[in-house]
Amino acid sequence: xxxxxxxxxxxxxxxxxxxxxxxxxxxxxxxxxxxxxxxxxxxxxxxxxxxxxxxxxxxxxxxxxxxxxxxxxxxxxxxxxxxxxxxxxxxxxxxxxxxxxxxxxxxxxxxxxxxxxxxxxxxxxxxxxxxxxxxxxxxxxxxxxxxxxxxxxxxxxxxxxxxxxxxxxxxxxxxxxxxxxxxxxxxxxxxxxxxxxxxxxxxxxxxxxxxxxxxxxxxxxxxxxxxxxxxxxxxxxxxxxxxxxxxxxxxxxxxxxxxxxxxxxxxxxxxxxxxxxxxxxxxxxxxxxxxxxxxxxxxxxxxxxxxxxxxxxxxxxxxxxxxxxxxxxxxxxxxxxxxxxxxxxxxxxxxxxxxxxxxxxxxxxxxxx
Ligand SMILES: Cc1cc2nc3c(=O)[nH]c(=O)nc-3n(C[C@H](O)[C@H](O)[C@H](O)COP(=O)(O)OP(=O)(O)OC[C@H]3O[C@@H](n4cnc5c(N)ncnc54)[C@H](O)[C@@H]3O)c2cc1C
Numbered sequence: 001x002x003x004x005x006x007x008x009x010x011x012x013x014x015x016x017x018x019x020x021x022x023x024x025x026x027x028x029x030x031x032x033x034x035x036x037x038x039x040x041x042x043x044x045x046x047x048x049x050x051x052x053x054x055x056x057x058x059x060x061x062x063x064x065x066x067x068x069x070x071x072x073x074x075x076x077x078x079x080x081x082x083x084x085x086x087x088x089x090x091x092x093x094x095x096x097x098x099x100x101x102x103x104x105x106x107x108x109x110x111x112x113x114x115x116x117x118x119x120x121x122x123x124x125x126x127x128x129x130x131x132x133x134x135x136x137x138x139x140x141x142x143x144x145x146x147x148x149x150x151x152x153x154x155x156x157x158x159x160x161x162x163x164x165x166x167x168x169x170x171x172x173x174x175x176x177x178x179x180x181x182x183x184x185x186x187x188x189x190x191x192x193x194x195x196x197x198x199x200x201x202x203x204x205x206x207x208x209x210x211x212x213x214x215x216x217x218x219x220x221x222x223x224x225x226x227x228x229x230x231x232x233x234x235x236x237x238x239x240x241x242x243x244x245x246x247x248x249x250x251x252x253x254x255x256x257x258x259x260x261x262x263x264x265x266x267x268x269x270x271x272x273x274x275x276x277x278x279x280x281x282x283x284x285x286x287x288x289x290x291x292x293x294x295x296x297x298x299x300x301x302x303x304x305x306x307x308x309x310x311x312x313x314x315x316x317x318x319x320x321x322x323x324x325x326x327x328x329x330x331x332x333x334x335x336x337x338x339x340x341x342x343x344x345x346x347x348x349x350x351x352x353x354x355x356x357x358x359x360x361x362x363x364x365x366x367x368x369x
Contacts, residue, residue: 002180004030004164006369007196009171009183009210011038013358014350015202016151019158019165021362026369029163030194032185034170039151042204043355045284045316047261047272049246050074050084050143051353054091054109054116055256061331061364063112066353069360070141073150076359082149083264089142089246092124092133094300098250102137105250115141130242131301142246146264147355154358174199174214176341181214198343200365205282205319207348214341221339223332223348227279228318230272231286232261233294233310240268247301256352258297269313270298276324277317286312321349333361335368345369 006026008015011033023029035041050073053066077084093099102118109116117138124133158165172191173184180195201210208218208225218224235242240262249257255274262268273290277283295307321329332348345365354361 002195002197004028004194004196006030006198006200007032007181007183007194008200008202010202010204010207011035011165011167012041012043012202012204013039013147013151013154013355014043014204014347014361015200016154016158017358017362018200018202018365019163020154020161021359021366022369023158023161023163025366026198027162029158030196031158031163031165032169032171032183033165033167036167038155038165038167039148041282042316042319043151044147045314046147046352046355048144048147048263048355049261050145051356052089052109052114052116052139052141053112053353054105054114054139055251056112058108058111061333062353062357065331065357065360065364067113068363069353069357072359072363073145073356074143076150076153077145080153082153083146084143084149085264086141086143087245087262089139089248090119090124090127091137091139091248091250092131092301093135093250094132096134099135101250102135106137109139114139128243128245128247130304131247132303144246144262144264145355150355150358171203171210171213174210176215176344181344198345198369200345200347202347202350204350205280205317207319207346207350211346211348214336214344216336216339216341216346222321223346225319225321225349226323227277228320229275229277229315230318231275231290231315232269232271232313233286233291234267234269234313235305235309236311237267239305239309240266242302242304243268249297249301258294260301270294270310271313272316273297282317284315284317286315288312318351319349320351331357331361333365
Protein backbone atom coordinates (compact mmCIF):
# COMPACT_ATOMS: atom_id res chain seq x y z
CA UNK A 1 0.00 0.00 0.00
CA UNK A 2 1.33 3.44 -0.90
CA UNK A 3 1.62 6.06 1.88
CA UNK A 4 -0.63 8.44 -0.06
CA UNK A 5 -3.39 8.08 -2.64
CA UNK A 6 -2.38 11.46 -4.05
CA UNK A 7 0.59 13.78 -3.59
CA UNK A 8 0.62 17.38 -4.75
CA UNK A 9 4.02 19.01 -5.26
CA UNK A 10 3.86 22.77 -4.62
CA UNK A 11 1.90 24.85 -2.13
CA UNK A 12 1.01 27.93 -4.16
CA UNK A 13 -2.56 28.98 -4.93
CA UNK A 14 -2.93 26.16 -7.46
CA UNK A 15 -1.51 23.37 -5.28
CA UNK A 16 -3.62 24.52 -2.34
CA UNK A 17 -6.77 24.77 -4.48
CA UNK A 18 -6.09 21.21 -5.65
CA UNK A 19 -5.67 20.04 -2.05
CA UNK A 20 -8.93 21.74 -1.03
CA UNK A 21 -10.81 20.25 -3.98
CA UNK A 22 -9.37 16.74 -3.93
CA UNK A 23 -8.70 15.87 -0.28
CA UNK A 24 -12.28 14.78 0.35
CA UNK A 25 -12.27 12.15 -2.42
CA UNK A 26 -8.59 11.23 -2.74
CA UNK A 27 -7.22 10.67 0.76
CA UNK A 28 -4.73 10.21 2.19
CA UNK A 29 -3.49 13.31 0.36
CA UNK A 30 -0.10 14.94 0.89
CA UNK A 31 0.98 18.38 -0.23
CA UNK A 32 4.73 19.04 -0.24
CA UNK A 33 6.05 22.59 -0.20
CA UNK A 34 9.72 23.57 -0.09
CA UNK A 35 9.37 26.92 1.69
CA UNK A 36 8.67 27.45 5.42
CA UNK A 37 5.13 28.58 4.54
CA UNK A 38 2.74 28.04 1.68
CA UNK A 39 2.22 30.71 -0.99
CA UNK A 40 5.57 32.48 -0.73
CA UNK A 41 6.43 32.52 -4.44
CA UNK A 42 4.42 33.67 -7.48
CA UNK A 43 1.08 33.36 -5.70
CA UNK A 44 1.99 36.20 -3.35
CA UNK A 45 3.78 38.29 -5.97
CA UNK A 46 1.12 39.33 -8.44
CA UNK A 47 -1.54 41.96 -9.13
CA UNK A 48 -4.25 40.08 -7.14
CA UNK A 49 -6.71 40.76 -9.92
CA UNK A 50 -9.71 38.51 -10.47
CA UNK A 51 -9.54 38.51 -14.26
CA UNK A 52 -12.68 38.22 -16.33
CA UNK A 53 -11.15 36.20 -19.23
CA UNK A 54 -11.01 38.80 -22.00
CA UNK A 55 -7.68 38.23 -23.69
CA UNK A 56 -7.34 34.49 -24.23
CA UNK A 57 -8.03 32.61 -27.48
CA UNK A 58 -11.40 30.89 -27.80
CA UNK A 59 -11.33 27.30 -26.66
CA UNK A 60 -8.02 27.69 -24.77
CA UNK A 61 -7.68 26.43 -21.21
CA UNK A 62 -6.81 29.98 -20.16
CA UNK A 63 -10.14 31.27 -21.51
CA UNK A 64 -12.24 28.43 -20.14
CA UNK A 65 -10.59 28.21 -16.70
CA UNK A 66 -10.38 31.98 -16.22
CA UNK A 67 -14.05 32.55 -16.97
CA UNK A 68 -15.08 29.65 -14.75
CA UNK A 69 -12.51 30.58 -12.10
CA UNK A 70 -13.84 34.15 -11.97
CA UNK A 71 -17.32 32.87 -11.15
CA UNK A 72 -16.02 30.30 -8.65
CA UNK A 73 -13.80 32.84 -6.87
CA UNK A 74 -16.61 35.36 -6.33
CA UNK A 75 -18.73 32.48 -4.98
CA UNK A 76 -15.98 31.37 -2.56
CA UNK A 77 -15.28 34.96 -1.49
CA UNK A 78 -18.97 35.57 -0.75
CA UNK A 79 -19.47 32.31 1.16
CA UNK A 80 -16.22 32.31 3.15
CA UNK A 81 -15.52 35.98 3.79
CA UNK A 82 -12.37 36.14 1.64
CA UNK A 83 -11.42 39.83 1.23
CA UNK A 84 -12.21 41.01 -2.30
CA UNK A 85 -13.93 43.81 -4.26
CA UNK A 86 -15.67 43.68 -7.60
CA UNK A 87 -13.93 46.94 -8.41
CA UNK A 88 -14.39 46.72 -12.24
CA UNK A 89 -11.91 47.58 -14.98
CA UNK A 90 -11.60 49.79 -18.00
CA UNK A 91 -9.18 49.23 -20.87
CA UNK A 92 -8.53 52.65 -22.31
CA UNK A 93 -7.46 53.49 -25.86
CA UNK A 94 -5.22 56.54 -25.70
CA UNK A 95 -5.12 57.13 -29.47
CA UNK A 96 -7.62 56.53 -32.23
CA UNK A 97 -5.40 53.88 -33.83
CA UNK A 98 -5.97 51.64 -30.79
CA UNK A 99 -9.76 51.59 -31.11
CA UNK A 100 -9.81 48.72 -33.60
CA UNK A 101 -7.88 46.59 -31.08
CA UNK A 102 -10.49 47.43 -28.42
CA UNK A 103 -13.22 46.20 -30.78
CA UNK A 104 -11.24 43.01 -31.39
CA UNK A 105 -10.92 42.46 -27.62
CA UNK A 106 -14.63 43.13 -27.18
CA UNK A 107 -15.41 40.40 -29.69
CA UNK A 108 -12.81 38.00 -28.30
CA UNK A 109 -13.88 38.44 -24.67
CA UNK A 110 -17.60 38.30 -25.46
CA UNK A 111 -16.96 35.08 -27.38
CA UNK A 112 -15.33 33.68 -24.23
CA UNK A 113 -18.52 34.43 -22.31
CA UNK A 114 -17.31 37.62 -20.59
CA UNK A 115 -19.72 40.50 -20.02
CA UNK A 116 -18.16 43.58 -21.66
CA UNK A 117 -19.31 46.97 -22.89
CA UNK A 118 -17.66 49.41 -25.31
CA UNK A 119 -17.72 52.88 -23.73
CA UNK A 120 -17.19 56.31 -25.28
CA UNK A 121 -14.44 58.71 -24.22
CA UNK A 122 -17.15 60.71 -22.40
CA UNK A 123 -18.26 57.67 -20.42
CA UNK A 124 -14.66 56.81 -19.53
CA UNK A 125 -14.14 60.36 -18.26
CA UNK A 126 -17.25 60.10 -16.11
CA UNK A 127 -15.82 56.93 -14.56
CA UNK A 128 -12.19 58.08 -14.40
CA UNK A 129 -11.83 61.84 -14.93
CA UNK A 130 -8.02 61.84 -14.81
CA UNK A 131 -7.17 59.25 -17.44
CA UNK A 132 -6.45 59.76 -21.13
CA UNK A 133 -9.05 58.10 -23.30
CA UNK A 134 -10.51 58.21 -26.78
CA UNK A 135 -12.74 55.25 -25.92
CA UNK A 136 -12.72 52.22 -23.68
CA UNK A 137 -13.80 48.69 -22.98
CA UNK A 138 -15.53 48.22 -19.61
CA UNK A 139 -15.43 44.96 -17.68
CA UNK A 140 -17.88 44.88 -14.75
CA UNK A 141 -16.71 41.46 -13.49
CA UNK A 142 -13.01 42.20 -13.02
CA UNK A 143 -12.11 42.53 -9.35
CA UNK A 144 -9.39 42.32 -6.75
CA UNK A 145 -8.79 39.71 -4.09
CA UNK A 146 -6.49 39.05 -1.18
CA UNK A 147 -4.30 36.25 -2.56
CA UNK A 148 -3.31 35.35 1.02
CA UNK A 149 -6.96 35.34 2.09
CA UNK A 150 -7.74 32.94 -0.75
CA UNK A 151 -4.80 30.67 0.02
CA UNK A 152 -5.61 30.67 3.76
CA UNK A 153 -9.12 29.50 2.85
CA UNK A 154 -7.83 26.70 0.56
CA UNK A 155 -5.32 25.67 3.25
CA UNK A 156 -7.90 25.49 6.05
CA UNK A 157 -10.37 23.64 3.91
CA UNK A 158 -7.74 21.07 2.83
CA UNK A 159 -6.66 20.50 6.45
CA UNK A 160 -10.25 20.10 7.64
CA UNK A 161 -10.69 17.37 5.04
CA UNK A 162 -7.65 15.49 6.28
CA UNK A 163 -4.91 16.66 3.89
CA UNK A 164 -1.35 16.52 5.24
CA UNK A 165 0.48 19.72 4.30
CA UNK A 166 4.23 19.56 4.84
CA UNK A 167 6.41 22.62 4.46
CA UNK A 168 10.26 22.70 4.36
CA UNK A 169 10.03 19.72 1.98
CA UNK A 170 11.86 20.01 -1.33
CA UNK A 171 11.06 17.26 -3.79
CA UNK A 172 14.35 16.07 -5.30
CA UNK A 173 13.32 12.77 -6.92
CA UNK A 174 10.29 11.12 -8.52
CA UNK A 175 10.55 7.46 -9.50
CA UNK A 176 7.87 5.47 -11.30
CA UNK A 177 7.43 1.99 -9.82
CA UNK A 178 4.86 -0.72 -10.49
CA UNK A 179 1.62 0.69 -9.13
CA UNK A 180 2.97 3.85 -7.47
CA UNK A 181 5.56 6.65 -7.37
CA UNK A 182 8.44 6.97 -4.95
CA UNK A 183 9.02 10.62 -4.11
CA UNK A 184 12.30 11.66 -2.50
CA UNK A 185 12.14 14.72 -0.31
CA UNK A 186 14.91 16.81 1.21
CA UNK A 187 14.20 18.40 4.61
CA UNK A 188 17.15 20.57 5.70
CA UNK A 189 19.45 18.25 3.77
CA UNK A 190 17.96 15.05 5.23
CA UNK A 191 16.48 12.75 2.61
CA UNK A 192 13.32 10.71 3.10
CA UNK A 193 10.78 9.09 0.78
CA UNK A 194 7.05 8.74 0.49
CA UNK A 195 5.12 6.57 -1.91
CA UNK A 196 2.01 7.77 -3.69
CA UNK A 197 -0.43 6.20 -6.14
CA UNK A 198 -0.81 9.45 -8.05
CA UNK A 199 1.14 12.70 -8.25
CA UNK A 200 0.24 16.22 -9.32
CA UNK A 201 3.06 18.58 -10.22
CA UNK A 202 1.99 22.12 -9.27
CA UNK A 203 5.51 23.39 -8.61
CA UNK A 204 5.17 26.74 -10.39
CA UNK A 205 8.60 28.04 -11.37
CA UNK A 206 10.06 24.54 -10.93
CA UNK A 207 7.29 22.56 -12.62
CA UNK A 208 9.53 21.79 -15.62
CA UNK A 209 12.24 20.53 -13.22
CA UNK A 210 9.73 18.24 -11.48
CA UNK A 211 8.55 16.94 -14.87
CA UNK A 212 12.15 16.17 -15.76
CA UNK A 213 12.71 14.38 -12.40
CA UNK A 214 9.83 12.11 -13.45
CA UNK A 215 11.65 11.34 -16.71
CA UNK A 216 10.16 13.84 -19.17
CA UNK A 217 12.61 15.77 -21.33
CA UNK A 218 11.37 19.38 -20.98
CA UNK A 219 13.15 20.59 -24.12
CA UNK A 220 11.89 17.83 -26.37
CA UNK A 221 8.33 17.97 -25.03
CA UNK A 222 8.05 21.77 -24.94
CA UNK A 223 7.83 21.97 -21.13
CA UNK A 224 10.87 24.22 -20.60
CA UNK A 225 10.03 27.36 -18.61
CA UNK A 226 11.36 30.85 -19.21
CA UNK A 227 11.44 33.23 -16.25
CA UNK A 228 9.85 36.57 -17.01
CA UNK A 229 10.06 39.14 -14.25
CA UNK A 230 7.37 41.77 -13.73
CA UNK A 231 8.09 44.80 -11.53
CA UNK A 232 5.75 47.33 -9.93
CA UNK A 233 6.17 50.96 -8.89
CA UNK A 234 3.81 52.57 -6.37
CA UNK A 235 2.34 56.05 -5.99
CA UNK A 236 2.29 57.75 -2.57
CA UNK A 237 -1.04 57.70 -0.65
CA UNK A 238 -1.75 61.40 -1.46
CA UNK A 239 -1.96 60.49 -5.18
CA UNK A 240 -3.60 57.09 -4.82
CA UNK A 241 -7.10 58.43 -5.32
CA UNK A 242 -6.49 59.42 -8.94
CA UNK A 243 -8.23 56.29 -10.19
CA UNK A 244 -10.99 54.29 -8.55
CA UNK A 245 -10.87 51.07 -10.57
CA UNK A 246 -8.35 48.98 -12.50
CA UNK A 247 -7.19 50.86 -15.58
CA UNK A 248 -5.34 49.03 -18.36
CA UNK A 249 -3.83 50.23 -21.60
CA UNK A 250 -4.53 48.40 -24.86
CA UNK A 251 -2.31 45.31 -24.57
CA UNK A 252 0.63 44.34 -26.76
CA UNK A 253 1.17 40.80 -28.02
CA UNK A 254 3.51 40.04 -25.08
CA UNK A 255 1.84 41.70 -22.08
CA UNK A 256 -1.33 43.30 -20.80
CA UNK A 257 0.78 46.45 -20.41
CA UNK A 258 1.74 48.45 -17.32
CA UNK A 259 -1.61 49.06 -15.68
CA UNK A 260 -3.01 50.80 -12.62
CA UNK A 261 -3.60 48.26 -9.87
CA UNK A 262 -5.65 49.30 -6.88
CA UNK A 263 -5.24 47.00 -3.89
CA UNK A 264 -7.71 46.24 -1.12
CA UNK A 265 -6.04 48.81 1.14
CA UNK A 266 -6.56 51.54 -1.48
CA UNK A 267 -2.89 51.69 -2.52
CA UNK A 268 -2.22 52.37 -6.17
CA UNK A 269 0.65 50.76 -8.01
CA UNK A 270 1.61 50.33 -11.64
CA UNK A 271 2.94 47.25 -13.33
CA UNK A 272 3.99 44.69 -14.14
CA UNK A 273 6.52 45.31 -16.87
CA UNK A 274 8.12 42.34 -18.60
CA UNK A 275 11.75 41.33 -18.55
CA UNK A 276 12.95 37.86 -19.50
CA UNK A 277 15.79 36.59 -17.31
CA UNK A 278 18.81 34.72 -18.62
CA UNK A 279 19.16 32.72 -15.41
CA UNK A 280 16.63 31.01 -13.17
CA UNK A 281 17.44 32.90 -9.99
CA UNK A 282 14.50 34.24 -8.00
CA UNK A 283 15.70 37.81 -7.70
CA UNK A 284 12.82 40.07 -6.68
CA UNK A 285 14.69 43.38 -6.43
CA UNK A 286 13.12 46.25 -8.35
CA UNK A 287 15.72 48.29 -10.17
CA UNK A 288 15.34 52.04 -9.50
CA UNK A 289 16.68 52.67 -12.99
CA UNK A 290 13.36 51.51 -14.41
CA UNK A 291 11.62 54.57 -12.98
CA UNK A 292 11.90 56.61 -16.20
CA UNK A 293 10.45 53.82 -18.36
CA UNK A 294 7.64 53.29 -15.86
CA UNK A 295 6.92 57.00 -15.72
CA UNK A 296 6.61 57.11 -19.51
CA UNK A 297 4.23 54.11 -19.58
CA UNK A 298 2.10 55.52 -16.76
CA UNK A 299 1.84 58.96 -18.40
CA UNK A 300 0.25 57.37 -21.47
CA UNK A 301 -2.76 56.85 -19.18
CA UNK A 302 -2.25 59.39 -16.37
CA UNK A 303 -0.36 62.40 -17.76
CA UNK A 304 0.10 64.20 -14.42
CA UNK A 305 2.19 61.43 -12.81
CA UNK A 306 5.86 62.44 -12.59
CA UNK A 307 8.80 60.06 -12.45
CA UNK A 308 9.62 61.25 -8.93
CA UNK A 309 6.13 60.27 -7.71
CA UNK A 310 6.96 56.61 -8.36
CA UNK A 311 8.76 54.37 -5.87
CA UNK A 312 10.00 50.83 -6.51
CA UNK A 313 7.52 48.40 -5.01
CA UNK A 314 7.48 44.62 -5.58
CA UNK A 315 8.07 42.10 -8.33
CA UNK A 316 7.04 38.60 -9.35
CA UNK A 317 8.29 36.04 -11.83
CA UNK A 318 6.03 34.49 -14.48
CA UNK A 319 6.71 30.86 -15.39
CA UNK A 320 6.27 31.22 -19.15
CA UNK A 321 6.32 28.42 -21.67
CA UNK A 322 7.12 30.82 -24.50
CA UNK A 323 10.42 32.61 -24.79
CA UNK A 324 10.88 36.27 -25.74
CA UNK A 325 9.09 37.18 -28.96
CA UNK A 326 7.34 33.80 -29.28
CA UNK A 327 3.55 33.57 -29.48
CA UNK A 328 1.71 33.10 -26.16
CA UNK A 329 1.20 29.51 -24.98
CA UNK A 330 -1.73 28.05 -23.12
CA UNK A 331 -1.62 26.42 -19.67
CA UNK A 332 -0.12 22.94 -20.02
CA UNK A 333 -2.23 20.53 -17.92
CA UNK A 334 -1.59 16.93 -18.87
CA UNK A 335 -2.09 13.43 -17.53
CA UNK A 336 1.07 11.61 -18.58
CA UNK A 337 -0.02 8.00 -19.25
CA UNK A 338 1.15 8.45 -22.85
CA UNK A 339 4.66 9.11 -21.55
CA UNK A 340 4.64 6.02 -19.36
CA UNK A 341 3.55 7.88 -16.23
CA UNK A 342 -0.05 6.88 -15.45
CA UNK A 343 -1.65 8.98 -12.71
CA UNK A 344 1.02 11.70 -13.01
CA UNK A 345 -0.42 15.10 -13.88
CA UNK A 346 1.78 18.01 -14.90
CA UNK A 347 0.71 21.63 -14.56
CA UNK A 348 3.36 23.68 -16.33
CA UNK A 349 3.34 27.32 -17.45
CA UNK A 350 0.63 28.41 -15.02
CA UNK A 351 1.24 32.12 -15.45
CA UNK A 352 -1.53 34.71 -15.45
CA UNK A 353 -4.50 34.17 -14.97
CA UNK A 354 -3.48 31.29 -12.69
CA UNK A 355 -4.63 32.92 -9.46
CA UNK A 356 -8.09 33.63 -10.90
CA UNK A 357 -8.27 30.18 -12.44
CA UNK A 358 -7.02 28.28 -9.36
CA UNK A 359 -10.39 26.86 -8.24
CA UNK A 360 -11.37 26.01 -11.82
CA UNK A 361 -8.00 24.33 -12.46
CA UNK A 362 -8.61 22.19 -9.37
CA UNK A 363 -12.02 21.09 -10.67
CA UNK A 364 -10.59 20.42 -14.13
CA UNK A 365 -7.79 18.25 -12.70
CA UNK A 366 -10.35 16.51 -10.46
CA UNK A 367 -12.18 15.56 -13.66
CA UNK A 368 -8.96 14.10 -15.11
CA UNK A 369 -8.43 11.94 -12.01
C1 LIG B 1 3.82 39.86 -11.94
C2 LIG B 1 2.68 38.89 -11.95
C3 LIG B 1 1.37 39.35 -11.93
C4 LIG B 1 0.30 38.46 -11.96
N1 LIG B 1 -0.98 38.94 -11.82
C5 LIG B 1 -2.01 38.07 -11.76
C6 LIG B 1 -3.32 38.53 -11.54
O1 LIG B 1 -3.55 39.72 -11.31
N2 LIG B 1 -4.33 37.64 -11.55
C7 LIG B 1 -4.12 36.31 -11.79
O2 LIG B 1 -5.10 35.56 -11.86
N3 LIG B 1 -2.87 35.82 -11.94
C8 LIG B 1 -1.81 36.66 -11.91
N4 LIG B 1 -0.54 36.19 -12.04
C9 LIG B 1 -0.33 34.74 -12.17
C10 LIG B 1 -0.47 34.01 -10.83
O3 LIG B 1 0.23 34.68 -9.81
C11 LIG B 1 0.06 32.59 -10.99
O4 LIG B 1 -0.53 31.99 -12.13
C12 LIG B 1 -0.26 31.71 -9.79
O5 LIG B 1 0.13 32.34 -8.60
C13 LIG B 1 0.43 30.38 -9.94
O6 LIG B 1 0.23 29.63 -8.77
P1 LIG B 1 1.02 28.27 -8.60
O7 LIG B 1 0.49 27.63 -7.37
O8 LIG B 1 0.95 27.50 -9.88
O9 LIG B 1 2.55 28.68 -8.46
P2 LIG B 1 3.42 29.20 -7.17
O10 LIG B 1 2.72 30.22 -6.41
O11 LIG B 1 4.75 29.53 -7.75
O12 LIG B 1 3.51 27.90 -6.31
C14 LIG B 1 4.37 26.83 -6.63
C15 LIG B 1 4.95 26.30 -5.34
O13 LIG B 1 5.74 25.16 -5.62
C16 LIG B 1 6.80 25.14 -4.68
N5 LIG B 1 7.89 24.31 -5.21
C17 LIG B 1 8.68 24.52 -6.29
N6 LIG B 1 9.56 23.53 -6.43
C18 LIG B 1 9.34 22.65 -5.42
C19 LIG B 1 9.95 21.43 -5.03
N7 LIG B 1 11.00 20.89 -5.70
N8 LIG B 1 9.47 20.81 -3.93
C20 LIG B 1 8.44 21.33 -3.21
N9 LIG B 1 7.82 22.50 -3.54
C21 LIG B 1 8.27 23.14 -4.63
C22 LIG B 1 7.21 26.61 -4.59
O14 LIG B 1 7.91 26.86 -3.41
C23 LIG B 1 5.85 27.31 -4.66
O15 LIG B 1 5.34 27.60 -3.37
C24 LIG B 1 0.55 37.06 -12.02
C25 LIG B 1 1.87 36.59 -12.02
C26 LIG B 1 2.93 37.49 -11.98
C27 LIG B 1 4.33 36.98 -11.93
